[in-house]
Amino acid sequence: xxxxxQPTRRERQREATxxxxxxxxxxxxxxxxxxxxxxxxxxxxxxxxxxxxxxSSYQDLVDLVAFEIDKAATARFAAAADTLPPDDVAGxxxxxxxxxxxxxxDAPREFGxxxxxxxADPVCGRxxxxxxxxSGLLFTDQMRAIWEHRRFPVPALEDLTETARxxxxxxxxxxxxxxxxxxxxxxxxVYMQGWxxxxxxxxxxxFGHMDPRLIESGDMFVDVLTRFAPTIGVTDEMPRLExxxxxxxxxx
Numbered sequence: 001x002x003x004x005x006q007p008t009r010r011e012r013q014r015e016a017t018x019x020x021x022x023x024x025x026x027x028x029x030x031x032x033x034x035x036x037x038x039x040x041x042x043x044x045x046x047x048x049x050x051x052x053x054x055x056s057s058y059q060d061l062v063d064l065v066a067f068e069i070d071k072a073a074t075a076r077f078a079a080a081a082d083t084l085p086p087d088d089v090a091g092x093x094x095x096x097x098x099x100x101x102x103x104x105x106d107a108p109r110e111f112g113x114x115x116x117x118x119x120a121d122p123v124c125g126r127x128x129x130x131x132x133x134x135s136g137l138l139f140t141d142q143m144r145a146i147w148e149h150r151r152f153p154v155p156a157l158e159d160l161t162e163t164a165r166x167x168x169x170x171x172x173x174x175x176x177x178x179x180x181x182x183x184x185x186x187x188x189x190v191y192m193q194g195w196x197x198x199x200x201x202x203x204x205x206x207f208g209h210m211d212p213r214l215i216e217s218g219d220m221f222v223d224v225l226t227r228f229a230p231t232i233g234v235t236d237e238m239p240r241l242e243x244x245x246x247x248x249x250x251x252x
Contacts, residue, residue, distance in 0.1 A: 017054055018064070020044060025065040029109040037061060066114045067133075073103050073110070074134035080248075081142065089149050090234040093142040094225065094241045097198055098248045100135065101221055104206045111206055115199065136174025139198075140191045143232060144176070147187055152233030154186030164189060190231060197224050218249040 007015070024043045028035050037058055041051040055061040080099035081092035104111040147154070157165050168188035171177055175191050201224045205215045214220045222245055229235045 014054075021051075021054060021061070022065050022068045025061065026069065026110065029113065030107075032109070035061075035065075035113070062113060062117055066117060069110050070114050071134045073100075073107075073114075074138050076103060077135060078138055089142065089145040090232075090237050090241060091244060093139070093146060094244055095248065096138060096142060097225070098221075098245050100139075100198070101202050101205070101218075102248065102252075104202050105215075108206045111202075116203065116207075133174035136195070137176065139195070140173075140175035143191060143194060144180075144187065146232050146234065147190075150233035152190075152231070154184060155189050156186060157183065160186070160189060167192070193231065194228060197228055200224075218246065221249075222246070 021040060021044070024040050025035055028039055028043070033039060037051055037055065038048050040061065041048045044051070055064060077096040077099045080095040084091045084095060086092075104115075146152070157168070160168065168185040169182065171188050173188075173192065173195075175188060177185070177188060180187060201221050204210045205221065208215075210220060222242055225245065226238055226242070229238050229241075234241070
């Protein structure tokens with residue numbers, strides 16, 4: 001940084017190179033080509049050793065690209081929510097999660113890079129990157145807004161297993177827990193349940209492990225949302241919410 005707080009020319013060049021790495025990597029994914037350090041370097045007109053000054057390993061490349069893809073996709077999810085007023089907390093969550101599904105079906109390789117890429121070593125920084133997930137923060141913030149509005153019941157700490165209790169008190173997931181009293185930390189467990197169900201149905205659809213007619217119709221996705229609705233206290237709103245979901249699916 002300069003004395004005025006502005007990035008130096010070198011810093012701007014470095015950031016521009018990172019942006020190009022992400023752009024080229026996404027182009028390779030969209031084209032169905034192999035994503036590798038060598039392929040990225042070749043498309044950028046660099047040597048592989050030169051690229052190592054920016055990404056030290058294939059995993060480093062994946063983490064960088066996955067983070068940026070997630071950030072860009074989250075802007076799309078948030079924009080879908082913003083078509084509804086701020087006080088329609090249930091509708092905003094449903095539209096965001098539906099947009100997540102539509103994006104995943106549109107960009108299966110990007111979805112796979114972000115959400116089907118194993119966290120092989122939680123000790124070496126990849127866990128920290130995971131907790132900064134833009135989409136995770138958006139979805140959990142939206143669910144928290146529903147809880148603050150509806151005050152649906154959450155599990156008591158003493159009703160959770162020791163491991164689950166530790167997980168909700170010291171979460172290693174992308175969720176803002178500040179301001180949630182210890183006795184209400186069961187909300188974090190509801191977050192985890194919701195993500196497990198959402199990810200499960202979307203991953204099965206994206207990777208084709210489901211009857212294609214159900215993927216096209218979105219019926220299984222709607223069913224998962226409907227069965228989760230009582231957990232977050234919005235059963236009474238499901239007829240309206242289902243209309244929102246099906247209208248978005250119909251637009252393709």
